[in-house]
Amino acid sequence: MVLNKLKPRRHRYAILLLSCTILMCVYFENSWKLLTQKYHVSEHIACVACAPKRKGTEWFFARYAPTVHLLLNSSNSMLSKDVSSWWTRLQKVKRNANYTTVVRNLFPLFPDQDPNRCRTCAVVGNSGNLLGSRYGPLIDSKDCVMRINKGPTEGFEEDVGSNTTHRILYPESVMDLDNSTHLVFFPFKILDIEWLISAFTTKDINETYMNVPSTINANKDKVMILHPEFMKYVHKNWTQFHGRYPSSGFLTVIFALHICDEVHVFGFGATKDGNWHHYFDKTLTPVANESHSGDIEYETIIRLHREKNLLMYKGWT
Numbered sequence: 001m002v003l004n005k006l007k008p009r010r011h012r013y014a015i016l017l018l019s020c021t022i023l024m025c026v027y028f029e030n031s032w033k034l035l036t037q038k039y040h041v042s043e044h045i046a047c048v049a050c051a052p053k054r055k056g057t058e059w060f061f062a063r064y065a066p067t068v069h070l071l072l073n074s075s076n077s078m079l080s081k082d083v084s085s086w087w088t089r090l091q092k093v094k095r096n097a098n099y100t101t102v103v104r105n106l107f108p109l110f111p112d113q114d115p116n117r118c119r120t121c122a123v124v125g126n127s128g129n130l131l132g133s134r135y136g137p138l139i140d141s142k143d144c145v146m147r148i149n150k151g152p153t154e155g156f157e158e159d160v161g162s163n164t165t166h167r168i169l170y171p172e173s174v175m176d177l178d179n180s181t182h183l184v185f186f187p188f189k190i191l192d193i194e195w196l197i198s199a200f201t202t203k204d205i206n207e208t209y210m211n212v213p214s215t216i217n218a219n220k221d222k223v224m225i226l227h228p229e230f231m232k233y234v235h236k237n238w239t240q241f242h243g244r245y246p247s248s249g250f251l252t253v254i255f256a257l258h259i260c261d262e263v264h265v266f267g268f269g270a271t272k273d274g275n276w277h278h279y280f281d282k283t284l285t286p287v288a289n290e291s292h293s294g295d296i297e298y299e300t301i302i303r304l305h306r307e308k309n310l311l312m313y314k315g316w317t
């Protein structure tokens with residue numbers, strides 16, 4: 001009798017114990033998930049916020065400034081006096097437009113962008129030394145592929161690859177982009193910023209110092225706008241005031257040093273026989289011109305290569 005009475009009670013204890021165990025498992029599993037998720041999220045945020053921890057010599061760290069503003073956004077668009085006066089002097093065509101007023105219309109239109117980190121990057125310049133290089137698969141193997149101005153891929157895939165994640169453009173070099181590519185816009189003057197706004201709204205600016213397209217096919221939500229402070233920083237720290245301002249190619253190399261863990265540089269410099277031209281046309285691209293000091297830029301890239309801050313592929317040996 002007593003035994004029979006005890007049995008259901010034992011069952012009840014067993015069921016209670018089992019339920020407790022299941023509840024504890026569920027609780028701990030959720031806490032574990034929460035913990036690992038939190039860790040994952042904070043790790044991600046830390047990655048986006050900080051520049052890659054670069055190694056380098058004294059020469060490198062005398063130039064590299066990890067905290068410089070890379071991209072213009074709604075909270076950092078005010079320019080210091082120093083940056084403003086240097087950047088305003090770049091304009092060939094005098095404009096009455098006021099920078100602060102123009103920029104006010106920029107960020108309701110384009111979402112603020114974080115300069116997303118890339119693990120490996122290919123920066124692809126437009127030098128004729130790419131022809132016959134067969135760098136295509138190597139370039140495409142990188143997480144981010146940054147192309148500059150009108151450098152095409154179609155018809156040149158073997159040598160230059162076919163992926164593009166970032167396209168560096170300004171009004172005089174625009175081309176249409178697919179929906180997944182970041183338009184990295186380099187504003188060299190106030191009119192460039194006005195053009196960018198117009199290209200995505202009224203489409204009524206079709207002239208700068210030359211005729212330019214009045215619009216562009218590109219994903220508005222992927223537009224990144226280079227900060228004038230960054231241009232001035234490259235001019236001061238990296239080309240050390242040589243030339244009037246750095247070329248779009250050199251700016252892209254330094255930009256990549258700030259957002260990529262590993263930088264691979266293709267399509268910069270002369271061909272094996274000393275010619276400076278594009279891989280896609282016969283336009284001669286003199287090493288230095290009235291605006292840029294291409295020789296200093298080239299020497300600096302070579303030095304960065306020697307000091308193992310990036311890898312430079314010349315296309316010839």
Ligand code: C5P
Nearest residue numbers: 125126127149247248249268269276277
């Ligand atoms: O000619 P373009 O300005 O479109 O080329 C993009 C960049 O590629 C240049 O700013 C320059 O840095 C690089 N380039 C080069 N050698 C060439 C042509 C272009 O280093 N022959």
